[in-house]
Amino acid sequence: MKQFSNLDQNSSNHTNLEWERQLLLDLGNDITKVRDKNDLIVLFSDRIKSLMHFTHTIVTLIDRKDETYKPFLLDHRASAIKDHPEYDDMVKACFPLDEPFIQSVVAAGGPVDFFLADIVDAPQSPAFLRVNFEKGIRHVLMTTLRTGDQPIGFIHIYTDQHDGFSQEFKDIVQRITPQLSSAVSNIIKNEEILQKENEKSFLLDFSNDMTAVRSRDDLAVVVKTALRKLNPEGGYVIRKINEDGLTMSAYLYDTGASAFDPALLERVLSEKYPINDGLQNRILDSYIPLLFNVGRELQRGYNLSYLNLWENMGFKTMVGIALRNGNANIGLLWLSIDEINIPILQGICSQIAIAMGNIMANEDILRRQAEQQLMLTFSNDITGVKSKSDLDHVVSNVLQGLFQTRIAVMYLLAEDQVTLRPYLFDRQFFQETEVAEHEEFYSLNINEQHIKLVFESNQPILLDIDETLEAKCLKLSIQREQRGINTVYASALRLGEQNLGMVWMLGERISGPLLQGICAQISTAVSNVLAHEQILRLKRELENENDYLKQQLNQDFEEIVGGGEAMQQVYRLISLVAESNSTVLLLGETGTGKELIAKAVHNASSRKEKLMIKVNCAAMPASLIESELFGHERGAFTGAVERRIGKFELANNSTLFLDEVGEMPLETQVKLLRVLQEKEMERVGGKTTIKLNVRIIAATNRDLEAEVKAGRFRSDLYYRLNVFPIKLPPLRDRREDIESLAGFFLSKFSKSIGKKTVKLSANALRQLQAYLWPGNVRELEHLIERSVILATGPMITEFFLPPATGATTEDPMRPSDLPLEEVERMHIIQILRRCGGKISGIGGAAEILGIPGNTLHSKMRKLGISKADYYAH
C-alpha cells in the first residue's frame, strides 16, 4: 500500500500494467517451476506481497459431488492461523457452498473484500472465518476461480490490517485471476495426469514383475512389493477357493507392519471359510471392489475369526476384490487400505488371478508329472511283486505318494465266489493278530448291500461311512473316527471278467480314474502273487516228489540185498573199482543182478551225476548194432535219413553199460576194441573223429574164455574187457540171502498191489531155500511177485516150484569113478543141506529126491549120514 501511495496517479496505470505483465510473466515462470502444488501459493504470495501487505493466502477448491469447497493450496509457512488448535480440522474440512457468505462470493463478478467482524457471526458463515478472526485477521479478499463460467474454487487473501485491500490491488487480483485459475486447473489436471501416469507405471512395473512369476513364492514377493507401494503399512491376504468349491483358505498373505496375536493368525490361516460366510460372498458377487469397515462388520454380528484378527491387527478398513479368471471366481484379495483405486486394483487382481491360474495349472502339471512318475515306478515295482509282503509294500508306497492313504483292507474272493476273506490290512486299524484270529468275523459276503454296489460298479465308488457300513463291512478300529474320516473308497479287484476281491481305502484326496488304474494293476499283481504262491507250492510238491523218487532210485541200488559172504566180496570189489575209470567186466549167471551191480558201480563213481547208458548187445540185430553204438551221419546208408548220435557219444563223460557183450558180432567187436583202445570214434559214414571219455562196464553170462577158445569172441577184446572182472555168485551159492531177498520182494510187491505185507511161513521159506534157483534172483523175484498176487491170506504157506529135474540144474556132472554108494551118499547130503536138514514134507529132501520120507530115513541110516554131515556147512 505504501508502494502504491508513492506512485504518481498518471503513471501508475502504465506502471501497473507493466508491473502486472511482469507479474503474470513471473507467475507463468513460477508455475513451470512448481514441483509441489503448495509451492504455487508460496510463490504467488511472494510476488504479490510486493504490491500489498497481507498475511497469507490459500486456494480452496469446489467439490461438486457434495457441493462443498475445501482447502487445496495452503501456504503453511505464512499462515497466520497455523497455531490455532482448529487448524488441522480446517485443513481437512469441507465447507458447504450453500450458505450466504460463499454464495455472495460466487455471485460477485470479481474479488470481494470482507470485513471479518461483520460476517464472522453471520448465520451459516464458514468456520475458517472465525478461526482467522481469532488469530487477528481482519479482512479477507475472496475471489472466485473459474474455468469458463464454472466456478472451480476460490482464492482467499487474508490481512490483519484494519483498512483492508486497495482498489488497485483488487484490480490486479481480478486481472491475474484467470491466470491463477488456469494454473490451478493445470495443477489439478497435472495431478490427475500424474496419478494416471503413476497408476500406469505401477501397473506396468507390476505386470513386468508378474511375467517372471513361476511359483507361489514368486507371486508372494511380487504382490507384496506392489501392495507395499499402495499402502506401505498395510497387510493383505489372498484366499483361494478350495477344491470343494464351498470354502476358501488363505493362499498368500502378509501381515504388513501390524502387531498381532500369532495364535489368532495361526487359527485364521488354518481355517477353511465357507464362501457364503456373509462377507466373502459379497465380494465374489460384486464386480467392483468393496470397502469393508472391520468394526462395523463385527457390529453387524459376523463372527468370523479373520475379522477378529484384523481388529487385532488394527486394520480398520479392508478392501475386498474378487479374483476371476474369465468369469470364474478363483479366490479373492483382502487388502488393508482406506481408498479404492479401481483401475489399479482391477489391474492387480486380474494379473494375480492369471498368475494364480498359471501357478495352479503349473502345480497341477507338476503334480501330474509326479503322479505319472509314481505310477511308472509303481508299474515297474508291481511287475516285480512276487509275494504278499512285496505287494503290501509297493501298493502302500504308491497310495501314500498319490493319495496319502493306504489300503485299509484288501479282501480276496474265496473259491465259493461268495466269501471275501481279508488278505492285507492296515496295521493302524487292526491289531497284529486280530484279523488272522477272527477271520470269519472280518470276512465279508459279496451279496451284502454295500459290497454289491462295489462289484456292480466298473470304477471305484465313494461311500459315506454310516453305522450299517461300519458295522457290516468296514469293521475298522476306533482309529478311523479319531482321524475324522467319514467316507471310504471301495473298488473291486478284477482280472478281466473275473472278480478277485476288493479293497477299502480311506482318504480324501483320492482320484477315481487313478485309483481305477491302480486297482487294475493291483488285481494283476494279486493274481501274480497267487499264481506265484501256487507255483511255489507246486514246486515244493515236486521237490518232495523228486526227493522221494530219488530215494526210490537209491533204493534200487540198495536193492542189492544180501549180506552173505559171497555178496560181501562183490561189494568190496565194487567199492574198489568204482572210483577208478577202469573197465569192469561183470560175470554171472542170468538173473544174478549184473545190471544192478553195473548201476551200483556207476553210482559209486564220480560220473554218477550223468546217466548211465545201457546197450543190450544181444537185443540188437547185428546190422544195426554198429550204428546204435557209434551213430551215423545222414545218408551213411539206406534209410539213414538223419544224423544219429550213438550210445558211445551219449555216454561221453559217463558210463556205457554193454550188457550181453558176449553176444556181440565179431565185426563189431573189432570196432569196439578200437574205440576202447584209441578212446575216439567216428560215426558211421562220418569223417570227423570224436574224442571220448567213456567208462565201460561190460556184462555177460557166458563163459568168455570158452567163447574165445571157440573163436566166437576176440581174445584181444576179451583181455581189454577183462581188466577188472567181478563174478556174481548164483543164488544157490548164497542161500543165506534168500530169506532177506524174499522179505524184500514180498514187501515190494505187496506195496505195489496195495496189500499189507504178505508174510512167509517157515515152511515156505524152507521150500525157497531148498530150491536150486536156475534163474537166480530174478526167478526168485518173479516167483514171489506171482505168489503175492495169488496169495489169498496174509501168509504164503507154500510155493509152487517147478520140480527139480536134472536137466534144469546146470551142475556140471563131472565123470567120476566113485562107487554108486558114495555118489548116493554125497547126493543125499547135498540135498539135505539145501533143504536145511528137512527130510520129509514140503521142501524136504525126500520130495526132491523123489522117494518117500521113510525110505530116505532108512537110506540115511544105511549110508551113515548123520546130522553133522549136512549141518556142517
Add this chain to the structure above:
Amino acid sequence: MKIVIIGGTGLIGSNVTKKLRQLGHTVIAGSPSTGINALTGEGLSNALENTDVVVDLSNSPSFEDGPAIQFFETVGRNILSAELNAGVKHHVVLSIVGTHLMEGMGYMRAKKIQEDLVKSSGVPYTIVRSTQFQEFVPTIAAGGTQGSEVHVSKLDFQPIAAEEVALFIARFAISEPANGTVEIAGPVRGPMSKFVEAYVKTNDAGKTVIANDSNEYFGLAVPTSTLVPEGNAYLGETRFQEYLQSLSPQA
C-alpha cells in the same frame, strides 16, 4: 441422513440433490464427473460408506437393446453390491410405468432387469415408476413428425412435470422403504395425441397432428393403457398447460 444420488448431476438428479440438501441431508451427487462411476465402480464403494439411502437415477447413454441392458445390469449390480456391503438401508430407483408390458423394447427390458435386480438384492427398496415427463412430449412430437404432419397414437397418456418427479423421489428417499413399486403420474389422463396436439399448437402451429389408432409407442404396439398407472398412483399437480406456458417466451 447421508444420501447418495447416483446420476446426481442429471436433470432429475440435480433437482433431487438440491431438494434433499435443502432438507438438511448430506447428499453426495454421484456421477462420473464427480468421480463416482457406477458403471466402472469407481468411487462407488468409498462414496457409499456410512450411507443410509441410495437413489439410483442413472440412465443409459444408449437406448439400444444390448448396451442399455448391459448398462442397467452392470450399474445395478455394482450399486447393489456396494450397498449390501455398506449396509445401506434404502434403495430408491426411478423406473417407468408399464415397463413390464413393453419388454419388446430393449430399453424397457433393461429397466425391468434393473427392477428385478433391486427386488432380489435384499436391500430394502422403493421402485418409483413414473409416467412420461411433460418435458418428453416434444421428443414424442418430433418422433411422429412426417413433413408437416405429426402422426401420434391415441394411447392413454398422463405426463408428469420433471420438477414433481424430483419432489416425489426426494420424498420417497427419506420415507420408509416400500419394498415394492409405487407409481407417480401427472394430474390429467388423456390420449397422447391430445397432449402432442396442444404442444404442437403452441410451438409449431404450421404442423397438423394426426391421431391414429395404431397403439404404438416408439414403434412398439402396446395395450392402450400401458403408459398410465394401473392402480392408485401418486399424482402431481402441475398441469401440462403450465409446462406449455413455461415454454412460451413471454412466460
